[in-house]
Amino acid sequence: MIRIGVIGHGYWGPNVVRNFHTHQDSEVVLVCDKDQNSQARLKKAHPGIPFTTEVMEVVKSPQIDAVAVVTPVWTHFELAKAALENGKHIFIEKPFTSSVAQAEELIELADRKNLRIMVDHTFLFTGAVKKIRQLVDEGALGELFYYDSLRVNLGLFQHDVNVIWDLAPHDLSIMDHVIREKPEALVATGETHLNGVEDIAFITVYFPKRIIAHINVNWLSPVKVRTTLIGGEKKMLVWNDLEADEKIKVYDKGVTMSSNPGSLHRLLVSYRSGDMLAPKLEQIEALNAETAYFLKCIEENKSPFNDGVSGLRVVRLLEAAEKSVRKRGEAVAL
Amino acid sequence: MIRIGVIGHGYWGPNVVRNFHTHQDSEVVLVCDKDQNSQARLKKAHPGIPFTTEVMEVVKSPQIDAVAVVTPVWTHFELAKAALENGKHIFIEKPFTSSVAQAEELIELADRKNLRIMVDHTFLFTGAVKKIRQLVDEGALGELFYYDSLRVNLGLFQHDVNVIWDLAPHDLSIMDHVIREKPEALVATGETHLNGVEDIAFITVYFPKRIIAHINVNWLSPVKVRTTLIGGEKKMLVWNDLEADEKIKVYDKGVTMSSNPGSLHRLLVSYRSGDMLAPKLEQIEALNAETAYFLKCIEENKSPFNDGVSGLRVVRLLEAAEKSVRKRGEAVAL
Amino acid sequence: MIRIGVIGHGYWGPNVVRNFHTHQDSEVVLVCDKDQNSQARLKKAHPGIPFTTEVMEVVKSPQIDAVAVVTPVWTHFELAKAALENGKHIFIEKPFTSSVAQAEELIELADRKNLRIMVDHTFLFTGAVKKIRQLVDEGALGELFYYDSLRVNLGLFQHDVNVIWDLAPHDLSIMDHVIREKPEALVATGETHLNGVEDIAFITVYFPKRIIAHINVNWLSPVKVRTTLIGGEKKMLVWNDLEADEKIKVYDKGVTMSSNPGSLHRLLVSYRSGDMLAPKLEQIEALNAETAYFLKCIEENKSPFNDGVSGLRVVRLLEAAEKSVRKRGEAVAL
């Protein structure tokens, strides 16, 4: 039985509590939030779990094996560091940290103490992303050409971070999970309109083998869109996360170039258009699968694929994007 | 009666011929195409219009008042220059020219000879774009925040131009028509995959007053999308050009910031969400309205709003985008 | 403080419990379900509410003012009758009863004892239905022509009732609420395929003034559809309940007939097509508004609009539909 302490019981925290508490191999033994009001909500859902407003009670408790950090990103480093120093494994919200330097320090600390870090990129555990990864791994799409994601809606404005740090971690972590190449450079553009932080941004990431990724995030869209296009040599897919069913459509479409024997200068272009398949997706609660995997990694003393290093890759991209957007698209080598 | 010669009778040329020929104030007196095969098509549609394969017959004919240049962009400069030198007004396909220098030379030449240039940015004459322009002009959207356009589909690969020169002229001309500010800088990213020219590109244009525009063009998408989001302070709209009806949806949605009396550091954010209106759009053939307007400008000796200067603004952006994309997003001042 | 007893704690019951329990003017004092297992769920959500498996404990309790009957329809009559005889107001799931005779008996009994009956046609309290009713009442649609509803999905097969008794109560109650004319006749067709009860059915209801209603219900559809078209003389609307936003679209479209002065036999038909408006809808939990209204009706000793008589009108239509469908569409006068 792995004993979990949870720090942060706001929007997402209750889901983390519920999943760890209902899993047969773990129990939540203490929940902490600075806001005393969140105690009532905990009481109602889980009357037996103690509550505190003092983070140090969680971090230092000898009854606790692992700490879930479900707080704003600017608090991550201090909390995670304290937990690791006290010998706790950590399960931490995305983005991992506010800077590359912080992420590197936490990774080094966890390594030294042989503790696990899991960064909660929940999307990686959804049926949709698992299917996309599978299709890419099987070679069903062929060589990848591009990854193009649109994630826009009205609000919710964050006070402390811009739209890049708020929305892009989803896309960057999925992109990283699917493309599996080391990015070469990043260019980001964007603008601030209302409260001095960027509310719209466009990020391009260059990869080896001419793979290009593009992410469009916007807090000022009248409609909510969650659509990703992935183009490959053999097939292409559209992932619309707002569809109730048929979230992923795989198109047997493509373009082939061949040299034109009658001309030195022209290529013959041919288009292929076949069936479209919307594969059945696994119906799971992603966070449930992820928390179970966290417990398994602790028990088996192995590093999760969404570990600190993986979280660092995303933070490195976020840091680069923020740097680039502030300089109107100046490319940042990665 | 204005007498028109048409050079280029491929995909779009027949529409230009039909519109000028059926207008009561003009007639097409000669059509030219290098491909003899296109004669049959002309014969069938308009048995009475003579055909030639020699462009000089059109350019030099004393029977012709205006020349429509409906050929690939790399031929525009020579053809238009010859026509202007021979005292013909010109109606010319978009993009206007292959370079800023060419466009400037043609504008100067037309000015000197008091001839009209109209660049065929047909979209500006559609009911949808006219409605968007009207909404912006009336102030219905309030101060503009952003213009974000997605124009993707499978093919058609062009041999001589990349996806920027092929698809972005539509978006750039509409953006220019709607925003009506002088752009400050441009950043473009993209990649080539198949035939050595860019098949996917992302263009950001910075305007004064924090207005930002973004254009996503892609020849390798399995689905066809033609969607533009325009966000303003008061309202926001979505233009989906593939909808049969309700192409434009205007959302009475917005975000308001106010200072929080209880805190020095925080802004209060409030969201507004009201009705959505899909206004009835004018049902017209855009090219018909445009050709009629060309005739009117000649008759009244006045410059059209889509004149050479307007066409030049688009070419300047295209040239900048190509320069930027080749340098992985290096910003180009405009 | 109105004291509520709830009978039935399966799929819908917990929502009824939650709403009555959190309302400031009521409290749930006893919950009953034959299935002992449902006690655990109650305990978790509301540790303080007692649970019983004996319905008579609820029905006879002197601590209870009103009973919510949230059980299968075939149990409604006995439970409601016992509750009314013991002086309790009742809040009862739709459809009200299994037969017209039962409904009439309950209405008479409640009248005699001056007790309230509310039939839980929750949809009538949604923002969408309230807006439709308002548009009709204001005359925005003009004279009504038709009401046409499609409610199809895969399953859930019921063992004890057919698709008419399962799905059509929604449509029939909304139709009754919106049209507000006394129906004249009903024709129903349908078929059984799997378990001996109708899994697909089509119901036509004739009203005065040439208003016609049609309801298509189907348990064997691969896709879920919840769409209603309402056509009027002045405007027409489409209600798509599966849209996240813009559930209701009002079209300024219509047809006008006028006599053709040049012909005795022909009418001139003209079509009108204007804007489309998706009005903002009230964002409420319908059941919350409904339970609050139930409490208010008890306190003010007045009959709700969704009373037993209203529930009876729906049962009368269901009974007629079942009769008609068994005789391959034989019309039933109402």
Place this chain on the structure above:
Amino acid sequence: MIRIGVIGHGYWGPNVVRNFHTHQDSEVVLVCDKDQNSQARLKKAHPGIPFTTEVMEVVKSPQIDAVAVVTPVWTHFELAKAALENGKHIFIEKPFTSSVAQAEELIELADRKNLRIMVDHTFLFTGAVKKIRQLVDEGALGELFYYDSLRVNLGLFQHDVNVIWDLAPHDLSIMDHVIREKPEALVATGETHLNGVEDIAFITVYFPKRIIAHINVNWLSPVKVRTTLIGGEKKMLVWNDLEADEKIKVYDKGVTMSSNPGSLHRLLVSYRSGDMLAPKLEQIEALNAETAYFLKCIEENKSPFNDGVSGLRVVRLLEAAEKSVRKRGEAVAL
């Protein structure tokens, strides 16, 4: 070379002329329309084809092998009869005739003279309907459960026929083509609102083996819908003819009943939900394939599948629907 005379050059006639004229095995030698104005249109498209306003010139011409009757339905019988009597094969618009008696007389006459009749149910030659028929024939859907079609839009009101005769021939012919059972009975309901003919109607057709079909046609809908659901034991499909791509979606979904060993009275219901496939459809002009097939049937002296007998089946259903709708859904045995 089969010589064709075409009677009727209004909305659809020019397509018939074009297809027969461009086919290598046929030529159009005479076109007839009562409206002299339609001559100009013919002249423009096919300057070489003679025109007349006298139908008897077509019907009696010894230069003509087959007559295409592309006129309103109430004229079909007289024109087709005259053509057959003069030894011409006929290609005739749907619906075949205004009554069963007329259809039977024409079939008998053609048989006697060994002439071909083809009724132009163009939809049967589309890629979509061919694919549906193929899926049913292959058994991909398993035993059919139902066929449910929605064909609604605003207008166009016809003066001489109601919405059943105008829109339902499409659905009835496709239903007949796909289901391939002899219908047992029909029930139709509907209403008239504006010009004394039904503008909205709902038709149910009962087939053997519990197959049921339903057709919803409406001239008073603010939105255009062309959607058909077909449910089978193994798979189900949705055909949306307004989709540019993916017109047909085949769902690997179903319901299975099995007896519950623990209960005499209950069936166990299980639902199956797998992939969705949108098969690539043949991209053809349906009328082109159909006219070619007409020529082939004449050459090979064989009866087309869409012959007079097939056309008669549709007319029989239309006649029954009109009879039923006038009697508020009285069932008509077939």
